[in-house]
Amino acid sequence: MSDDAPIIAQKSPFAVDVTEGKTYFWCSCGRSQNQPFCDGSHKGTPFQPQKWTAEKDGRAFFCGCKASAKAPLCDGAHNRL
Template structure:
């Protein structure tokens, strides 16, 4: 399994509607923070995020959070 890429040092702050989303865990997607299938061949799979109501979320941009797909501040250790 490859190490994920780091497309952003910090969270993606989004207002999302209720529904199911697929968070990019490999860092290769051109549609960050969501999966576009670019993980194929990496051994890294996207993570499902299910929201039962509309809400503001902070999704991990560095792909190293201990609370994936949500940001836990792990990006602060990268800089």
């Protein structure tokens, strides 16, 4: 696998209960063992985690395929893989 292409963690979103005002760091490389969040596995690759702050309490659907145009949230891109 090339280090310049993300790994598909799963071909569906990760549903996560989020807390208003809390900051989350979404894994953009797909290598994290703590999906959908960063665990530092991107080190040595061109990827960086994406910071996202919840605007309200509730459920957020984080991209699992790493192809969303609305990252870190799912836009349905996994349906085209």
